[in-house]
Amino acid sequence: MKGEIRILKILLALYIFLCLLFAGLNYGVAPGASEEVAELIRNIWHFYENYFKTFLIIAGSWLTLRITGKRSRMQKRNFTGFIMAALLVHILGPVLTGNPDLYFFAMPLPWSSTALQAAVEESAFRSHHLPLWGLGGLSASLAVYILITVVIFTGTVLLGRRWQCSTLCLFNGFISETFSPAFPLLGKRSAPGKKLRKLFVVLKWALLAAALLFFLFWFYVLISGDYRESLAERLADIEVYKYLTVELLMAMFFWVAFTGRGYCYYCPLGTVLGWISRRAGQKIRTDLKNCIQCGKCDRTCPMAIEIRKYAQMKRDVVSSRCVGCGHCVDACPTGTLEYSTAFLEKIRRVK
Ligand code: SF4
Numbered sequence: 001m002k003g004e005i006r007i008l009k010i011l012l013a014l015y016i017f018l019c020l021l022f023a024g025l026n027y028g029v030a031p032g033a034s035e036e037v038a039e040l041i042r043n044i045w046h047f048y049e050n051y052f053k054t055f056l057i058i059a060g061s062w063l064t065l066r067i068t069g070k071r072s073r074m075q076k077r078n079f080t081g082f083i084m085a086a087l088l089v090h091i092l093g094p095v096l097t098g099n100p101d102l103y104f105f106a107m108p109l110p111w112s113s114t115a116l117q118a119a120v121e122e123s124a125f126r127s128h129h130l131p132l133w134g135l136g137g138l139s140a141s142l143a144v145y146i147l148i149t150v151v152i153f154t155g156t157v158l159l160g161r162r163w164q165c166s167t168l169c170l171f172n173g174f175i176s177e178t179f180s181p182a183f184p185l186l187g188k189r190s191a192p193g194k195k196l197r198k199l200f201v202v203l204k205w206a207l208l209a210a211a212l213l214f215f216l217f218w219f220y221v222l223i224s225g226d227y228r229e230s231l232a233e234r235l236a237d238i239e240v241y242k243y244l245t246v247e248l249l250m251a252m253f254f255w256v257a258f259t260g261r262g263y264c265y266y267c268p269l270g271t272v273l274g275w276i277s278r279r280a281g282q283k284i285r286t287d288l289k290n291c292i293q294c295g296k297c298d299r300t301c302p303m304a305i306e307i308r309k310y311a312q313m314k315r316d317v318v319s320s321r322c323v324g325c326g327h328c329v330d331a332c333p334t335g336t337l338e339y340s341t342a343f344l345e346k347i348r349r350v351k
């Protein structure tokens with residue numbers, strides 16, 4: 001088991017190192033380089049982002065299941081979802097749409113305004129990418145984006161936040177799950193304390209406000225045709241910096257020093273899906289068997305939810321923070337817990 005954890009940590013460290021290296025080359029060097037060098041960087045980036053990432057998801061899932069063992073029923077389903085999503089978004093989708101950057105379109109609003117920028121004819125994002133993707137590639141990617149948006153929001157209404165955050169998310173969700181035993185890369189695992197959770201709440205509202213601002217701006221430009229170049233490009237630049245710093249770099253910092261799900265505490269898409277999940281009746285039932293108060297559920301929850309307290313009173317755990325990973329359900333030695341939504345309850349009743 002120690003050997004598997006070590007390999008997982010090495011793979012995760014490699015992913016972080018290569019991500020920093022290639023992101024630096026892609027965003028920092030390629031824009032000012034000759035066409036040949038820029039193309040070489042793009043090709044390496046595409047290989048890394050699509051094929052290497054898919055390989056990591058498969059290898060990480062396999063290693064993690066070897067560590068967590070036979071009881072990981074929910075986790076197995078998480079991995080099946082992530083592998084399917086990676087094969088569709090990173091391998092099959094790019095081949096069918098002719099767009100190797102299809103992953104730009106894999107997370108719906110308000111996570112990023114990329115799709116809206118791509119739809120605005122005058123935007124720098126579109127002018128830069130159109131020659132690379134072609135009009136067909138761009139149109140197909142926008143169609144895929146609409147489809148993904150419908151699938152994610154409809155799935156969340158039925159299955160709760162588990163559908164995106166522990167099955168389909170190819171940003172922080174897949175890393176958090178497929179490498180779960182490897183966190184943190186350095187030091188000891190610890191749950192975020194109250195102070196840190198308060199900071200996450202501030203970040204959550206700030207990031208959601210920023211995401212809605214970008215969304216409203218580009219939506220207005222798209223429907224009104226009122227494109228003001230300097231303002232639009234400044235906002236597009238700010239959004240890229242926001243992504244690179246508060247999202248990508250911070251997520252990596254959490255992987256290295258803290259927990260895999262750090263970013264999920266304040267992800268703007270996760271926040272919106274959390275609200276939808278509440279409406280969908282998402283909960284962890286705690287009354288299937290008698291709780292023996294061992295605390296394994298609390299220790300395994302990546303979102304610092306105190307499940308044990310609820311289980312003592314046989315009360316449902318209802319929290320928009322719950323990403324539906326099912327770690328608590330898998331960890332419970334008595335089978336007391338069950339992930340559920342209003343829709344899942346109906347299905348179970350019919351069965
Ligand atoms: S909270 Fe955001 S980053 Fe985390 S799994 Fe959900 S969608 Fe992905």
Ligand code: SF4
Pocket residue numbers: 284300301302303304305307317321322323324325326327328329339
């Ligand atoms: S309560 Fe359970 S399903 Fe929800 S985040 Fe925590 S461990 Fe995952």
